[in-house]
Amino acid sequence: MTKDVVALTQRMPDPWTMLAGLLSGGPDKLVDTAGEGAVVRLCDDEGRPLVSVEAPLLVQVPGEAERLLGATPPPLPYWWTEARATTGVEHAEQLAGTFAARLAALADGTAWPPEAAQSLAVVKTDGVSVASTPATAQPAVDVLTDKVAVVIQDRQVIAMTAWLSDAFRTAAGAELGLQIVTPPGTTLSPAVRDSLSNWPSRWVVRDEQDGYYDGLTGAVLRWQDGMFAPVTAPDATTDDPRTPVAAAYQHFADTGERQLAITFRTVHPADERLVLGGALESLWRELTGEAPAGWGTAEPANLPWSPRQMTDLAYERAPEPTWFVVVGNPDRPGLATVRVSRTKAGVEEHVTLAFGYGADEEPPLEALPRAAELLATRHRLQSMLAQLRKARRDLAVPPCFEGPGVPLAFVLGAEEVHQMPDDRARHTPLPQPPVPLGPKSRPALYYPLPGDPSDLSGWQDFEVLMRHLKGDRTGSTSC
Structure with a gap:
């Protein structure tokens, strides 16, 4: 190790x-x-x-x-x-x-x-x-195959360090997955979890009972064909192959802690007056009363919050995309990842943000419409999804089951509403009509959803809404 x-x-x-x-x-x-x-x-x-x-x-x-x-x-x-x-x-x-x-x-x-x-x-x-030469050529990689790069780490929190970020880039450039192997009890930074979404990348947790399992899904894993992959076994009742879930992953205790999670996209004209990070700062201030504390291109976030410095760095790296991590003050756990990319539409910011709340703290749900209006009227919001989930206040990702988030609201930007035919954006199958944000002549639309953490039916409403907005009654949905 x-x-x-x-x-x-x-x-x-x-x-x-x-x-x-x-x-x-x-x-x-x-x-x-x-x-x-x-x-x-x-x-x-x-x-x-x-x-x-x-x-x-x-x-x-x-x-x-x-x-x-x-x-x-x-x-x-x-x-x-x-x-x-x-x-x-x-x-x-x-x-x-x-x-x-x-x-x-x-x-x-x-x-x-x-x-x-x-x-x-x-x-x-x-x-x-x-170690063999291929593994030592990249300091963060411990095992290299024709399918994955494997990183074995023994830290309290697996963070998106400069080494690990470089390993992700190197693996992606070689069209390989990245698999992170840790002992039990380790947690992930949200910045690392969000980077493990592409197969065959995964978080591999060592376990005394089941050997290895996926820390994000619970699937029991084995090393096979040059990578960690799920074990399959016939179901006792149907004989169909299934993947067992590790017993350690199923240990879940509801502490009353919650997270408010928000993802949004903005699109800006590519001109020299552009300053990035303004949408994130506006949202952060509206929900916490203060600006982010710091930012960086890896963890730890080492620089005091400065949209101007972020913009200068993204400009230097253009047309290549730039990834940032943004953190809040310790008394209000908050972490965002920001991906800035140059596209035909302009300069896009894709932001994933989460704030943590204890059992005796109430997330500021009443501030969401105001925050969405700020993004829609001042920061060229394209779309936004807000969720509430039962999860740790400190935002660390444990190798055990945490309930999925439930949607609180979806927001469609003014330009997207304007381009939608037949007034489709205003008239939806949902029981509640959308709330207009901004100028009456060209509003963005805020679609409230149930948002009850104990009721996942909100995702059904969200799916119905997405299909309606896309004009597709049978297609799948995404945001």
Whole structure:
């Protein structure tokens, strides 16, 4: 298993400090660089990597170390430096831990996890064995086949780190799935869950009783034909093949915690006056009373909230798409992912957002129509779907069943309403008529739905609405 260690320090590790940490393995270890200098690697005398170290990241956003590591960081701002030990190398985990411990000691900080970074002694690594060349070519990948790249991680929260984000991009570019293997008890960041939707990518959880299972669906898995895939067995009553669900996945306790989840799309003209992130900030302020706390291109989100900086970065990367993660203050858990892409219609923002609420907290459902009107009148909203679901307040995704969300409302943007023929958008089969938003001459439409977390019939109403809007009485639906 590959091990990650993190040093959280008050001072930036300078080159001499980094070198002192890297040479924890003794004088027989050599330093190399990869990723245009963004990754420093500790190698053996044949040039094979033992430990890979990401460039230090200055974190200026509160709550990220607590959310992703369960650790207490130095005062803001602080430096976050990750080291990853290569799979299959004897003593590599100890070597990475020693590096982090020395870095923390020299740059005034702490190392995580504490048990992996206790010793400052030189690690003897004579006679090491290393992982195969294809796996070590990409620091985050542990096993590579012709179907999937497999990442084995043992962290409290699997976050969309720069390493993991790079692994997703590399796998997609090679037309491979990405499968993340974790021990039981690990959770995912929502940013990672949302990136595992394409087959054969999946979250693989080790389990004493069933071996392995999919942390998002519960399907029992086995390694077969070069990847983790569901086990099939004949049904006792019909003899038809079925996939068993792991017992551990079925352990569900209703704590009363809930999440308000919103997805929306906006389309902007591609001109130099465009500033991205305004729709997300407006929605965030309407629902929480404050702006997002920070953003980044990976987790931890390290930069204070700045739509202008986000826009500048997306502009630099255009016409390639840009992905962002946005977080809120710790007292109101909130996380969004934003994908910005250039299309024929203009510049599109696709946003997935969730806020967490405890059993004694009420989600601000009454604010949804106002928030939707802001997006429709000021930010060129194309469509929006709001859901309420029984799920954890801290937004972490556990490897067990959580009830599906139920739709609260669907919103169709003014341009989409205008282009729909025969006044179809205004007259629907739903029991409640849509609520117009914005100017009477060219409104957006807000379609209220039941939104009861204990009643999934709202999805039937949503399906009826989608089919009606598409003019398709038999087709499937999506948003």
